[in-house]
Amino acid sequence: MSLNDIDNVVEAFVKGARVASKSGFDGVQLHAAHGYLIAQFISPKSNERTDGYSSRPENALRLLKRIVSAIRSVVSKDFVVGIKINCADYTDDHDRHALVLDHFRTIAAWGEVDFIEVSGGDYEKPDFLATQTRSPRQALFSHFSRTAMDAIESLKQESTLSAPLPLILLTGGLRTPELLHTALAARHAHLLGIGRTSILCPDLPRLLKEMEKETREVGTASSEAYWSSPFRPEPDLTFSPIIRNLVPTIPLVGAGIGTAWYVVTFRRLAAPPTSKGMSFEPDYNLGPLGAVFWMWIWVDTRPTSGMKVCRRRLSPIGIVTAAFHARWPKSPLCKTLMEYERQILGLKLEAGSLGLKETLAGREVYTHVGWLALVSGAGISASTTYIGIVRSGLPALIHERVTSTPADWNAFLTMVRDININDIREGAAELRAASQRERLMEERIQAMEVQCGIRAAPRDLYY
Numbered sequence: 001m002s003l004n005d006i007d008n009v010v011e012a013f014v015k016g017a018r019v020a021s022k023s024g025f026d027g028v029q030l031h032a033a034h035g036y037l038i039a040q041f042i043s044p045k046s047n048e049r050t051d052g053y054s055s056r057p058e059n060a061l062r063l064l065k066r067i068v069s070a071i072r073s074v075v076s077k078d079f080v081v082g083i084k085i086n087c088a089d090y091t092d093d094h095d096r097h098a099l100v101l102d103h104f105r106t107i108a109a110w111g112e113v114d115f116i117e118v119s120g121g122d123y124e125k126p127d128f129l130a131t132q133t134r135s136p137r138q139a140l141f142s143h144f145s146r147t148a149m150d151a152i153e154s155l156k157q158e159s160t161l162s163a164p165l166p167l168i169l170l171t172g173g174l175r176t177p178e179l180l181h182t183a184l185a186a187r188h189a190h191l192l193g194i195g196r197t198s199i200l201c202p203d204l205p206r207l208l209k210e211m212e213k214e215t216r217e218v219g220t221a222s223s224e225a226y227w228s229s230p231f232r233p234e235p236d237l238t239f240s241p242i243i244r245n246l247v248p249t250i251p252l253v254g255a256g257i258g259t260a261w262y263v264v265t266f267r268r269l270a271a272p273p274t275s276k277g278m279s280f281e282p283d284y285n286l287g288p289l290g291a292v293f294w295m296w297i298w299v300d301t302r303p304t305s306g307m308k309v310c311r312r313r314l315s316p317i318g319i320v321t322a323a324f325h326a327r328w329p330k331s332p333l334c335k336t337l338m339e340y341e342r343q344i345l346g347l348k349l350e351a352g353s354l355g356l357k358e359t360l361a362g363r364e365v366y367t368h369v370g371w372l373a374l375v376s377g378a379g380i381s382a383s384t385t386y387i388g389i390v391r392s393g394l395p396a397l398i399h400e401r402v403t404s405t406p407a408d409w410n411a412f413l414t415m416v417r418d419i420n421i422n423d424i425r426e427g428a429a430e431l432r433a434a435s436q437r438e439r440l441m442e443e444r445i446q447a448m449e450v451q452c453g454i455r456a457a458p459r460d461l462y463y
Contacts, residue, residue, distance in 0.1 A: 009037065029083065041063045087145075119171065148168050169189060
């Protein structure tokens with residue numbers, strides 16, 4: 001990748017975070033694990049660069065830091081930014097174990113990340129897709145997350161840190177109440193993530209509350225069964241001996257079958273119930289081959305009122321497309337680049353009050369001198385056409401006292417010195433409201449620019 005390619009990657013992450021924020025999401029998580037792009041820059045297994053983005057300790061996190069800082073610069077302070085990062089890449093020897101802890105401490109010292117999720121593996125060794133309740137992978141993650149917590153909390157002694165330290169999130173294999181309780185009680189993590197179990201048991205919060213109540217009411221012997229039993233059993237996705245001999249022994253193949261089963265189950269969860277009041281039940285009769293088949297080939301039989309979409313879905317992306325069209329049925333599905341540019345230009349003119357007109361000398365003229373060319377030859381002088389930024393930005397109550405454009409700020413104060421204090425307060429409130437409207441307009445412009453993937457000409461070209 002060239003340096004320009006890296007700049008484009010950073011900008012793409014920023015656009016994604018901005019869209020998520022404006023769409024109402026509480027935050028984003030940057031995926032720096034499982035062999036994806038950011039992980040490839042961090043891991044010495046894949047990063048053979050020799051420049052400032054090499055895998056050397058001082059450079060390995062440079063791309064991640066740029067992305068995090070760029071996102072923080074365009075979102076609100078309460079927008080959550082998290083990171084999923086590998087620990088398995090660093091378990092070959094003690095030096096790498098220490099290196100990843102240094103990475104955790106470095107990320108925490110940035111003061112820009114809210115949580116760090118511990119994960120591991122890549123698609124050469126997909127440990128992160130393991131499903132066993134008590135797997136070596138889960139033991140590794142639990143041990144490392146506890147070590148990471150201690151490493152990060154040691155930074156509290158440094159007086160130079162002003163921002164809160166990130167929380168450690170542990171995900172994977174947490175399929176019983178006992179494991180949830182143990183992970184928190186043993187300080188393996190600050191937060192627990194529930195992935196596939198949330199598909200098997202979408203009402204998990206309610207179930208946990210009921211189990212807690214029932215545990216208090218029954219005896220100790222009975223309560224042990226509640227704590228040690230999985231919320232829902234895992235699917236049996238083993239092949240028959242005949243088929244198993246035909247399938248290559250590639251770890252990713254087995255992991256992909258598990259993913260397919262959960263994709264199909266997740267799709268069923270999103271479908272409306274066949275009868276009122278019926279709770280969701282996973283289809284444990286769905287085998288491995290059926291899961292792969294129905295993940296890629298399926299027919300959506302739900303009604304499509306209010307949207308024009310094809311009923312047949314050939315990939316999971318169809319689910320997202322149909323949901324988007326159902327949520328915003330009136331939104332145009334496609335615009336030309338010129339249409340987007342016109343819309344953005346119109347918003348920018350409106351935001352700058354350039355598109356507003358006032359009647360002067362019997363003519364409608366624009367409120368900015370930059371548009372004098374539009375009324376040239378109409379017998380109107382430039383000073384008349386230019387209403388004035390100070391005057392046009394005042395509330396109506398103060399407007400009446402300002403009969404001409406003041407030469408400077410003192411002249412303006414002289415004009416309005418006799419205005420009642422209540423008028424000024426009311427006018428200030430109007431100014432704040434106008435400022436809020438302008439800010440919302442700017443956000444609409446930014447959202448449009450993100451949506452169409454272009455940036456219209458800079459506004460100062462129109463002034």
